[in-house]
Amino acid sequence: MDEQKPRILDTRLVAQSRLFGIEEMHLRFSNGEERTYERLCTPPLAGVMCVPMLDQDTVLLIREYGAGVEEYLLTLPKGAYEHGEDWREAANRELKEEAGHGARKLTFLKRMSLSPGYMGHHIGVVLAEELYEESLPGDEPEPLEVVPWKLSELDRLIERDDVTEARVIAALYMTQRILDQRHS
Amino acid sequence: MDEQKPRILDTRLVAQSRLFGIEEMHLRFSNGEERTYERLCTPPLAGVMCVPMLDQDTVLLIREYGAGVEEYLLTLPKGAYEHGEDWREAANRELKEEAGHGARKLTFLKRMSLSPGYMGHHIGVVLAEELYEESLPGDEPEPLEVVPWKLSELDRLIERDDVTEARVIAALYMTQRILDQRHS
Numbered sequence: 001m002d003e004q005k006p007r008i009l010d011t012r013l014v015a016q017s018r019l020f021g022i023e024e025m026h027l028r029f030s031n032g033e034e035r036t037y038e039r040l041c042t043p044p045l046a047g048v049m050c051v052p053m054l055d056q057d058t059v060l061l062i063r064e065y066g067a068g069v070e071e072y073l074l075t076l077p078k079g080a081y082e083h084g085e086d087w088r089e090a091a092n093r094e095l096k097e098e099a100g101h102g103a104r105k106l107t108f109l110k111r112m113s114l115s116p117g118y119m120g121h122h123i124g125v126v127l128a129e130e131l132y133e134e135s136l137p138g139d140e141p142e143p144l145e146v147v148p149w150k151l152s153e154l155d156r157l158i159e160r161d162d163v164t165e166a167r168v169i170a171a172l173y174m175t176q177r178i179l180d181q182r183h184s
Numbered sequence: 185m186d187e188q189k190p191r192i193l194d195t196r197l198v199a200q201s202r203l204f205g206i207e208e209m210h211l212r213f214s215n216g217e218e219r220t221y222e223r224l225c226t227p228p229l230a231g232v233m234c235v236p237m238l239d240q241d242t243v244l245l246i247r248e249y250g251a252g253v254e255e256y257l258l259t260l261p262k263g264a265y266e267h268g269e270d271w272r273e274a275a276n277r278e279l280k281e282e283a284g285h286g287a288r289k290l291t292f293l294k295r296m297s298l299s300p301g302y303m304g305h306h307i308g309v310v311l312a313e314e315l316y317e318e319s320l321p322g323d324e325p326e327p328l329e330v331v332p333w334k335l336s337e338l339d340r341l342i343e344r345d346d347v348t349e350a351r352v353i354a355a356l357y358m359t360q361r362i363l364d365q366r367h368s
Contacts (some may be wrong), residue, residue: 069303142214
C-alpha cells in the first residue's frame with residue numbers, strides 16, 4: 001500500500017484521429033527503472049452503465065451491435081457523460097434512450113476500469129430500480145431490442161456467446177449479490 | 185437472434201503510433217442507416233488472464249502499476265499471446281512471470297471483451313489450480329507484489345478503491361461461483 005508511484009517525466013500526444021488520442025508517457029519507477037508507455041487518452045474517459053431491474057429478479061438487457069468485435073451482443077444501457085451531468089442524470093438519460101425506461105431509485109455500485117495499463121477510462125455502475133416507461137431519442141442507428149432476463153438464471157446468460165463484455169458480467173454478478181443480501 | 189449484421193462498406197487506418205492503430209469503418213445497418221465509426225485495431229487483440237487458486241479459497245492477486253489510470257491496482261496475472269502459444273501455454277507463462285507459480289490444472293472459463301463498441305480486444309479467463317512454485321523473468325519494470333486473498337471475502341475486496349478492473353471483478357465472481365457449485 002505504500003508504494004511510491006512512478007514519476008511521469010514527460011507526456012506527449014503521438015497520434016490522433018477524430019475520436020481517439022494516443023499519448024506517449026515516459027516513466028521512472030521508484031527503483032530507477034525507466035519505461036516509455038503509450039496510453040489512450042480519448043474517447044471520453046468517464047461514463048455510466050445501468051443495471052435496470054424491472055422487478056426483484058428481472059434485468060433489462062439490450063441487444064446492440066459492437067463495431068469493434070463485429071457482432072451483436074447482449075449488454076446494458078451505457079454512455080458517456082454529457083455537458084455537466086451528474087451520474088444520476090447520465091444514468092437516467094441513457095436508460096431512457098436505450099431501454100425506454102426511467103428509474104426512481106438509483107444506487108451507485110462501483111467505479112470500474114477497463115484496461116488500466118493503457119486506458120484511463122472508467123465507468124460507473126449504477127443499479128436502477130422502481131422503473132417507469134419513458135423514452136428519449138438517442139443517437140443509435142437502429143432501435144435497440146430490449147431483452148428481459150432473470151438474474152436467477154445468470155449462469156445460463158453468462159455461458160452465451162453473445163454475452164462477453166467483462167463490465168456487464170461484473171455488474172450483473174454485483175447486482176445479484178446485493179439483491180441476495182438485501183433479501184437474506 | 186436473427187439480426188442481419190451491418191455491412192462494412194469500407195475500412196481504413198486513420199492514425200497509428202508505435203503501439204496503437206485506429207481504423208475508421210463505414211457501416212450500413214440493415215435498415216439502411218449509415219454510420220462512420222472508429223475502433224482501436226491494436227495492441228494485440230487477444231490475451232489470457234489467470235485466476236490462480238493456491239488452495240480452495242485463496243486466490244493470488246498481483247499489485248501492478250496501471251499507466252492508463254496512474255494508480256497501483258490489485259489485479260490478476262495476464263498478457264498477450266506470444267509467437268504461436270495456445271491459451272494453456274500463454275496462461276502458464278504469464279502466471280510464472282507475474283506470480284511466481286505454474287499450474288498443473290488449467291480450465292478455460294470465458295472469453296471476455298472490453299469495450300466492444302470501439303475495441304476488438306478479447307481476453308480468455310483461465311482458472312489455474314494445483315499450483316507449484318516456478319518463476320520466469322518477465323518484462324516488468326519492477327517485481328510485482330503477490331497478494332493472497334480469500335474468495336470467501338470477495339465482497340470486501342471489491343469494495344476496495346484499488347480493485348477496479350471489470351474483467352478482474354468478473355473473473356473472480358465466476359471463479360467463486362464455479363468453486364461453490366463444485367462443492368455443493
